[in-house]
Every structure is written in structure tokens, then in C-alpha cells.
Amino acid sequence: MSVLKEYFPRLIKSKAFLIQTVLLAVLIVLLFTFSGSLFMSYQQAEANQQQINTIETFLAQFAEQKKFLESISERPVKLDELDSIQTEIFKQIKKYHLNLVRFNAKDAKSGKDTKNTKDFEMTISGDYANVMEFLNDFHAKNALMHIRYLNLRQQQGKFFADVVYTVYVR
Amino acid sequence: MISIYFRESDTLFAKGKMQKGHKLKVMDVSSSSSSFLSAILNPEAPVVKQELLQTFFSEVRQNSGANDGVYIVLPDYAFKIIECIEVANDDELTDRIELLAGEKLENLYWSIPMVCIPSPTQKRRTVYAIEKYVVQRLVDLAGEAGLKISGVEPYSLAFLRAYGVFQEERIFMEVTKTRGYLVSYSPIGGLFKMDLPNLPIDRLAKENDPEKVFREVLQLHDAMALKTFTSSNDNIPVIIQSEAGGGIVENSSVIRERNRVAKEMYRLYGEPILFAEYIESDISSESQVDWMANAGTFLQDVPSDALMEMAGCPGNLRITLDSGNLLPEDVVINSKFWHWQQGMFKTLRAAIVLLAITLAAEVGAYFYFSSIVVPEGLVQQYETAKKESDKLEAEFNLLKKEEKENQYPIEAYLEILKHRPDSCRLLDAKIGSQSGKVNDDRWVTFRAVAKEPVAFQDFLSKMSKSDVFKHVRLEKLDDQSNVGYKSAEYSIAKGNVKRK
Numbered sequence: 001m002s003v004l005k006e007y008f009p010r011l012i013k014s015k016a017f018l019i020q021t022v023l024l025a026v027l028i029v030l031l032f033t034f035s036g037s038l039f040m041s042y043q044q045a046e047a048n049q050q051q052i053n054t055i056e057t058f059l060a061q062f063a064e065q066k067k068f069l070e071s072i073s074e075r076p077v078k079l080d081e082l083d084s085i086q087t088e089i090f091k092q093i094k095k096y097h098l099n100l101v102r103f104n105a106k107d108a109k110s111g112k113d114t115k116n117t118k119d120f121e122m123t124i125s126g127d128y129a130n131v132m133e134f135l136n137d138f139h140a141k142n143a144l145m146h147i148r149y150l151n152l153r154q155q156q157g158k159f160f161a162d163v164v165y166t167v168y169v170r
Numbered sequence: 171m172i173s174i175y176f177r178e179s180d181t182l183f184a185k186g187k188m189q190k191g192h193k194l195k196v197m198d199v200s201s202s203s204s205s206f207l208s209a210i211l212n213p214e215a216p217v218v219k220q221e222l223l224q225t226f227f228s229e230v231r232q233n234s235g236a237n238d239g240v241y242i243v244l245p246d247y248a249f250k251i252i253e254c255i256e257v258a259n260d261d262e263l264t265d266r267i268e269l270l271a272g273e274k275l276e277n278l279y280w281s282i283p284m285v286c287i288p289s290p291t292q293k294r295r296t297v298y299a300i301e302k303y304v305v306q307r308l309v310d311l312a313g314e315a316g317l318k319i320s321g322v323e324p325y326s327l328a329f330l331r332a333y334g335v336f337q338e339e340r341i342f343m344e345v346t347k348t349r350g351y352l353v354s355y356s357p358i359g360g361l362f363k364m365d366l367p368n369l370p371i372d373r374l375a376k377e378n379d380p381e382k383v384f385r386e387v388l389q390l391h392d393a394m395a396l397k398t399f400t401s402s403n404d405n406i407p408v409i410i411q412s413e414a415g416g417g418i419v420e421n422s423s424v425i426r427e428r429n430r431v432a433k434e435m436y437r438l439y440g441e442p443i444l445f446a447e448y449i450e451s452d453i454s455s456e457s458q459v460d461w462m463a464n465a466g467t468f469l470q471d472v473p474s475d476a477l478m479e480m481a482g483c484p485g486n487l488r489i490t491l492d493s494g495n496l497l498p499e500d501v502v503i504n505s506k507f508w509h510w511q512q513g514m515f516k517t518l519r520a521a522i523v524l525l526a527i528t529l530a531a532e533v534g535a536y537f538y539f540s541s542i543v544v545p546e547g548l549v550q551q552y553e554t555a556k557k558e559s560d561k562l563e564a565e566f567n568l569l570k571k572e573e574k575e576n577q578y579p580i581e582a583y584l585e586i587l588k589h590r591p592d593s594c595r596l597l598d599a600k601i602g603s604q605s606g607k608v609n610d611d612r613w614v615t616f617r618a619v620a621k622e623p624v625a626f627q628d629f630l631s632k633m634s635k636s637d638v639f640k641h642v643r644l645e646k647l648d649d650q651s652n653v654g655y656k657s658a659e660y661s662i663a664k665g666n667v668k669r670k
Binding site for chain 2: 062
């Protein structure tokens, strides 16, 4: 410290010292000023990177879900596809040489969530084996549907099946 | 730090570094066969020789760090006086210096590096004096080469400092082809120089009996030592520095005999002359004596007390050993300032470079961080997927709902048929919920007929074993003996059933 005190008055007369000191001071100021901007850009980059990661994870999960849905054989149908579904079922009835005794679309009843479902009921009759084959093969295209209620009965030597089935609509 | 010892036939060069606790590390030594001494000492030295010395200084500057202090050692014969003086006051001291040097004081640079106080009433000072032009020439030529000299010291003083034996008497004898002299050291007096005109190697070679010359030289020294120091031991050992052909001195039986006898007192004869313990170096023990002065001059700023303590001198030894630097005070101050300034500039430049690199790194990092943005395409992909995702979610919910609501009537009917005994026939079967209200306890209800009631029990027990069914109950049994059959009604709760 005493050396500095002794030499400093001579040192500040040196042009080289002044130039270097000014340069050093400018660099320090620049460094501090830029450090703020750097910190902010770092924070922004970190937030952006996090967002990219989130989006990429989401897109990967989305692709996986989509692939899974595409791989399954039965999916909910669109509302305007219902007619073709019924047509398909009627074709099946004909294919198995059955009689369609009764058919109607069921109204919504309380106690059941019918937002995405359409219920139908029908009675068919015919040979026992044909009825069973029809029921075993009950489907229409790749529509998500199932028989909700089945009443198998015999009447006057004929075999009847009362069927209530539900089609799922997206 | 760099030290240069200019000798008559060569130049010795050493690099050193002061360490913690005033210790010294001698890192590198080398020698040049060029001698620049005549260019320094001869007042009428040709310009060519002086230019050669200046070139040498330039080379030294190029091979040294900016803030390396440069310390010069000159042989003792370059000094007008090396004398131990006991005077009453300072005026008398300067008069004696003028008298001994035969020169006016303004033509001399002088220093008193050593003061011995053998008794409270005695104070002996060792004076070194050299003609001003010698030092000035060194400073000027070095300055023109851009080199700042930090110190100029005599050989004997630098040697003694590196040798570190302050409590014993020694004779430092230097013999060259053309010169011979000795410097005698006593812990109670200090140092004095004796020129020995009969001792140069060229003169000795012509002598019929050189041993006689040595005997006379040593007798003369002993008489002079007794006169100068008022008391002196016999057989003080002699440390010889000689050039090529100096074997005639080193092998002198008179000197060898003296050193052999001295061994009893000083433990010196036959042993290598080594650096003191406070000097660290890789120099071999046989060669350390050659680099003694180069090392010793590095220690000139070590306080006397510290030096004596490091040398292990007894407490009653009253010697003060300071710098023998002969540079004028303003040159020393300027030189110190210059080296300090160079060190400061070096630090500043290092700081500037470091900050510039840091700033460049920050700029690089800034541009790198700025380049991390969410790609526009990815955002669009995300928004599209987000909209579609809601539909997918709804579809998944429907799949779950379907699984939950499925009554699996075909699976249930086939399971009943599977367990039906041959003696039973089914009349009808109702499976699932017609209204939509799920009632798993009465999942299936059906009627069967058989001739024997035991068949119904058999049917019940078989169905009860199925995982598909739970709680199979026989609810009603009717005897319809008019048609020869009995009928039964069953109800079944839903078990573990899966899509077929």
C-alpha cells in the first residue's frame, strides 16, 4: 500500500497507464452493462426452451394417442353415419335369413347419459342357429356399438330376439 | 530477477525468484564466453566494445520478463576501495574515502553495506567505492537497450551473502591472467581488499618458486588483517576463484596446507563451498561456488536481521549487512518504479485481456441465447394438435364409457349354454338393461325346464363356478306336472366378463 502511495503520483503521469486504465474502465462498464442483457436473454432462452420441451412432449403424446385410436377397430361414428349403420344391420338381418318384426329408435330416458349415444330397439325372429350367428356377428362397419339388452324367447314354435343396442356418436 | 556477473574472461548469468520468508530460488544459470568488462571499466573503451555491451543488454531484455529486476555484479578489482574504516564522525569518513580512493568524492559512488560492532566503543564500517563513470556507463548502455538496472554490487559482498557464513573469517582470492587480489572478511571488522601484483597467472608462470610468492602473500595478508581488525586468527582459509591456468594457485601446497590446518577450526578444507540453506537451487554442489555472487546479489534487499537469523548466526554477532548497491539513489528509485510500473502494466494488460475475453464470451452467449426461440412451425403444429386433442380426449372418454356400459349379453348367453346340463332346456333369457339403468345384481334372468329338480341344482352349481357370473340364484321352482316338466327361474349377478 505504501508502495502504491509512493508511486501513484508518478504512475498517473504515464500516458500508457492512463490509456490502459481508461480501457479497463470501459471494459468493466461494458461488462456490467452487458451482463444485465445477458441475464435477461438467458432467462428468455430458458423460458423458450421450456416451452419447446413442453410442446414437443405434448406433440409426442398426441401422436401416440392418435396412433392408438387409429389402431383400434371400433370407434364412435359421426351423427350422419347413423343411417348407413342401420342399413348395414338390416343387410346383416337379411344375410342371416331373419325377419325384422319390429324396429324403432329409442327416446332418451332419464338415468342414462345419452349425449353421445343413440339407442335402437328391434325384434327379430328366425331359426335359432341363424339368430345366434347374427347376434355373434353383430356389428356395422367400424362403429363403436354394443347390444345393451337381449331377450331371447320362443313363441309359437318360433325363436325371437328382442334387442336393444347402443351406437356411440362423436 | 536476473543477475549478471561481468568477469574478466566471461559473463555469468542467473535467474532467481524471491520466495516467502526471504528465501531465494535460483532457477536457471548460464554463461557467455564474451567478456564485456573492459567496455565497462576502461574510461577510454572503444565505441565498438560499448555497442557490443549494449547489444548484450538488448538480448538480456528480450530474454527476460518486463518486470524482472536486473542486478549487476562487478569483480572487486573494479572498485577503487574496499576498506574497513573506523572513524569518529561522518566528515572524517568522507575524508578517509577521498584519501583512500585518491579521487574527489564527486567522482565516486560509494556505499557502506557492512557495519561491525565488536565492542560498544568500536564501530567498523566497510566502504565500497567505485568511479562514477563505471556505474554511469552501465546505466546508460542498459538504458539505451531498454533495460533498467536495479543494482550494482561487488563480488565479495554478494558472495558472502549467498555463502551465509558470517561468523567465520575467510579470504576470497581471485586470480586471473593479469590480475591478482584478495578480499579478507572478519566478523569483527568487515572486509578489506589487497591488490596482489605478484599473483597474476602470467607472473606466477615466470616465477622460479611460486610457493614463495604464496607464502609472502599470506604473510602480508595476516599482517594487514591484524593491523586492520586489531585481532585476527592464524590460518584463515582461502577460497580461490581463478580462471583457466589457475591450477597453479589452486594446487599451491602453501594454500592447501593452510586450508588443511584451517579445517580444524573452520571445517572447510576438501568440502564443496555450498549455498546457504536459504537458497534453493538445482545447481550441483561442485558448481555452486561459481554462482555464489550471482545468487547473493538477489538477496541485497533482505533485512540484515532476517539474513543473520536465516544464516543461524549467534545472537552476540554484531554485524549489520545491508545492500551494497552503488547505483545513485535516483537511479534506484527510477529503476524500482520502472519495474513496479511494468508489473502494474502487466497486471492491467492481463486484466484487459481477461475482461475482453469475458466480454467476447458474453456476446457469444448472448447471441446463442437469443437464437433459442420457439419455431413458428412448432407453434402452429401445437395449436392444430391442441384443437384435435380435445376431440381425441372426447373419443377416449367415449371408449371408456362404452366399456363401462357394455352388458356383454352374447358372452353371458354363451356362458349359460356352456354350463347347461343336457337334461335342462332353456325357455327364455333376458340379459342386460332394457331401460338403460344398469343393475348388475340382476344382470341375467332366465328360465329353464327339466324332468328332475336335481338337474336345476346341477346347473346352478356349474354356473356358480364361472368367473363370468357372480351370485347365481335359483329364484323360483314350479312343478308343472301336467306337462311332465318342472320349471326354474334363475337370476345372475355380473362377474368378471370381457369382450369376446
